[in-house]
Amino acid sequence: MPPPLRGSHESLVHQNEMAEMDGLERIRDDEDLADRIAHGLLVPVPASANLRVNTDLPENRRYCRPWTAKFLSDLAKAHAATFAGSPLEVTSAVRTVEYQRQLRHINGNAAAADGDIASPHLTGGTIDLAKAGMTAREIGWLRAWLIAQEQAGKIDVEEEFRQSCFHISVYKSYTAPKPASDAPVKQGPVASASMLAAHGR
Secondary structure: OOOOOEOOHHHHHHHHHHHHHOOOOOOOOHHHHHHHHHOOOOEEOOOEOOEEEOOOOOHHHOEEOHHHHHHHHHHHHHHHHHOOOOOEEEEEOOOOHHHHHHHHHHOOOOOEOOOOOEOHHHHOOEEEEEOOOOOHHHHHHHHHHHHHHHHOOOEEEEEEOOOOEEEEEEOHHHHOOOOOOOOOOOOOHHHHHHHHHHHOO
16 A cells, blocks of 8 residues: 655645646636636546546536546546446546635635645646545555656645545646657667767766
């Protein structure tokens, strides 16, 4: 059983830095949210037999970035292959700055709406997955699957215990093109010498 994926101040700062590197702005209010949905910058959370959305989540907040949707589809498919009939549940996706400020008034543990530790949900790239109802085996499997993605630099993940969920920020690199195939490349003496010099640095 991998240990819990505990969050930190540094992790939250890093999630905001990555969002900035990906060119993502924080979504201001419902009007801004609707505009981004209309222009395809946000897509529906890909609900399926293997992935459901918590019914308490308002319709206009059941959206995320396209690469986050791809991540969710891949995760749900991999999870279903091992745990058939036990769908994952998204409890939170995109949020607005306006909503986050309201949330701060009623939930002291909610992340800020501004600054370098603002909630990554404000960019639409982040989702929360419920842990409630999961077996210990499922939680262990998820930790291992998510750790591999984090080590590849494609996500940041932490477990929240008050809300009992996995908080996952997904980056554009998740859907980055795969490198070219490892087909042999013919190189002359000069090219080979240059490569040896480079590796020797």
